[in-house]
Amino acid sequence: MRIVLVGPPGAGKGTQAHVLAKTLSIPHISTGDLFRANISQSTPLGLEAKGYMDKGQLVPDEVTIGMAKDRLLQSDTAGGFLLDGFPRNLAQAKALDEFLSEQRIGLDGALDLEVPEDEVVKRIAGRRICRNNGAHVYHVVYNPPAAEGVCDECGGELYQRSDDTEESVRTRLEVYHTETEPIIDYYVQQGLVTTIPALGTVDEVTQRAVDALK
Ligand code: ADP
Ligand code: ADP
Ligand code: ADP
Secondary structure, three states: OEEEEEOOOOOOHHHHHHHHHHHHOOOEEEHHHHHHHHHHOOOHHHHHHHHHHHHOOOOOHHHHHHHHHHHHHOOOHHHOEEEEOOOOOHHHHHHHHHHHHHOOOOOOEEEEEEOOHHHHHHHHHOEEEEOOOOOOEEEOOOEOOOOOOEOOOOOOEEEOOOOOOHHHHHHHHHHHHHHHOHHHHHHHHOOOEEEEEOOOOHHHHHHHHHHHOO
16 A cells, blocks of 8 residues: 555654554655654765754755655555655655656555644654664653663664754644645545544554554
């Protein structure tokens, strides 16, 4: 299956994508994780992206679209993928459609994770992620690791993202409303959207997503 996950920062996209990708045996492709991997390796792409990310702004499309396509080409695109955090504006959504249609394939669905804004703020404030693998996501209250600061899945060190500050979150929510939300309508017009209420436990939300994809 070829699926896109949409939803505000902190909605639980990464958390759900990690579980769903395993369940469906498809790669989880997170542009945020790809940028952070480039930053930790100090690549030119990472250095360029970092300034935008720390301010909570979108990294320019020229950089982002190229990186997403490169990553998609590394996997069996026709066999399926779960995109987390891409596309994030209409230009990216159109570029993805073009890329897929060149390969004579299309998307099977777009899951829109819906969460109230006060919940998003709480989720982001307590988020911790693993240095080894950004898809290993925790929360100090809602989903704490067994041992403080240590990833249950791989033993990696957990850290707080430098952009998970209150100021950056406010900007990211604004950017979400103005730039990302329009892609929901774009996908609604293609009959691809299922809205998933994303309050409740991680397992409850996963079950809703799995049901939506049946
Ligand atoms: P969150 O999970 O909190 O929404 P992400 O890890 O998806 O955060 O993204 C972190 C930052 O990386 C974004 O604020 C943005 O600067 C950048 N980024 C990630 N994906 C994209 C994208 N598709 N287009 C532009 N910038 C992106
Ligand atoms: P894993 O550690 O999950 O087995 P790999 O090291 O095999 O992943 O990764 C294969 C490719 O997929 C690499 O290019 C890696 O950068 C990329 N990759 C791994 N996890 C993600 C992710 N969550 N989002 C985007 N790309 C990823
Ligand atoms: P996104 O990728 O949309 O930014 P994440 O998956 O990183 O969101 O989740 C943001 C934070 O919320 C993380 O700390 C995660 O552990 C937590 N979280 C995810 N899903 C839930 C849930 N259903 N209930 C409570 N906390 C959650």
